[in-house]
Amino acid sequence: MAQEKLLIATAIASWKQIVGRVDAAVAGFSDEQIEKQVAPGRNRVRYLIGHLTAVNDRMFPALRLGERLHPELDEAYITNPDRAQLDPVSVEDLKKAWFEVNSKLTAAFEKLTPVEWLERHASVSEEDFAKEPLRNRLAMLLSRTNHVSMHAGQAVLAK
Amino acid sequence: MAQEKLLIATAIASWKQIVGRVDAAVAGFSDEQIEKQVAPGRNRVRYLIGHLTAVNDRMFPALRLGERLHPELDEAYITNPDRAQLDPVSVEDLKKAWFEVNSKLTAAFEKLTPVEWLERHASVSEEDFAKEPLRNRLAMLLSRTNHVSMHAGQAVLAK
Numbered sequence: 001m002a003q004e005k006l007l008i009a010t011a012i013a014s015w016k017q018i019v020g021r022v023d024a025a026v027a028g029f030s031d032e033q034i035e036k037q038v039a040p041g042r043n044r045v046r047y048l049i050g051h052l053t054a055v056n057d058r059m060f061p062a063l064r065l066g067e068r069l070h071p072e073l074d075e076a077y078i079t080n081p082d083r084a085q086l087d088p089v090s091v092e093d094l095k096k097a098w099f100e101v102n103s104k105l106t107a108a109f110e111k112l113t114p115v116e117w118l119e120r121h122a123s124v125s126e127e128d129f130a131k132e133p134l135r136n137r138l139a140m141l142l143s144r145t146n147h148v149s150m151h152a153g154q155a156v157l158a159k
Numbered sequence: 160m161a162q163e164k165l166l167i168a169t170a171i172a173s174w175k176q177i178v179g180r181v182d183a184a185v186a187g188f189s190d191e192q193i194e195k196q197v198a199p200g201r202n203r204v205r206y207l208i209g210h211l212t213a214v215n216d217r218m219f220p221a222l223r224l225g226e227r228l229h230p231e232l233d234e235a236y237i238t239n240p241d242r243a244q245l246d247p248v249s250v251e252d253l254k255k256a257w258f259e260v261n262s263k264l265t266a267a268f269e270k271l272t273p274v275e276w277l278e279r280h281a282s283v284s285e286e287d288f289a290k291e292p293l294r295n296r297l298a299m300l301l302s303r304t305n306h307v308s309m310h311a312g313q314a315v316l317a318k
Contacts, residue, residue, distance in 0.1 A: 003273050038316070039197065145305060
């Protein structure tokens with residue numbers, strides 16, 4: 001395999017590893033655990049799963065991979081802090097959304113070529129991208145992978 | 160810049176971004192905050208900083224970048240859980256070690272070529288690497304970057 005393909009495959013493997021760990025945690029959270037706050041006065045696990053699902057879902061338009069699947073999560077889990085809104089979907093549907101969003105993202109990631117990974121993401125203008133070529137699709141993948149890790153580290157505190 | 164160089168530069172930029180955020184947090188933690196547990200009965204911030212410093216320090220031998228700088232942290236912050244051992248260094252020296260380890264790692268990362276990033280890391284045998292070429296240096300960089308994110312997400316709960 002060519003160097004650039006191996007580098008991309010390594011980055012996608014990292015995404016899969018981190019998301020795979022959260023998959024196992026999400027599947028294993030009981031209804032009681034999912035309502036727990038990760039620390040006193042902090043976000044519930046349910047909020048964190050909703051937040052990660054919604055933020056990852058936004059990668060479809062941001063990486064020009066197609067339409068979003070679950071915009072109904074944004075109001076409760078991105079725009080507002082925890083418990084400011086009613087949960088928009090059941091725990092069961094939230095878990096399903098988590099799996100659906102990430103498995104479809106992974107499938108889309110695996111179709112991109114190295115050249116496409118080096119193209120700009122939609123959150124940076126063409127003008128800015130000309131000056132900052134590292135604000136590419138790969139940068140967003142790595143950033144979102146780290147975002148999952150950050151909140152996953154919090155969610156495990158409720159176990 | 161060639162494709163493979165841009166891909167590597169993007170991964171190093173991600174490492175720098177995540178470590179840079181923790182740099183700011185580490186510099187800003189008061190002596191009181193650094194002794195706080197991130198949640199009741201959980202690790203202290205001080206333990207997490209020690210743990211991340213020690214684990215990152217192990218990248219020097221694991222990526223064949225030279226000798227470790229702070230092996231004295233392992234016993235208290237990797238081998239044992241929090242509070243099982245006395246803290247081996249002062250808060251001031253721990254903060255210094257965090258900055259020293261990561262700035263020297265970053266300098267070493269920036270000297271590696273794409274081909275070198277695709278070589279195996281020292282935690283995988285040559286035999287296994289022949290079958291699993293994604294267990295390369297880049298994989299370890301991405302894994303350690305996510306490890307920093309995970310614990311940084313916990314440490315901010317003590318703020």
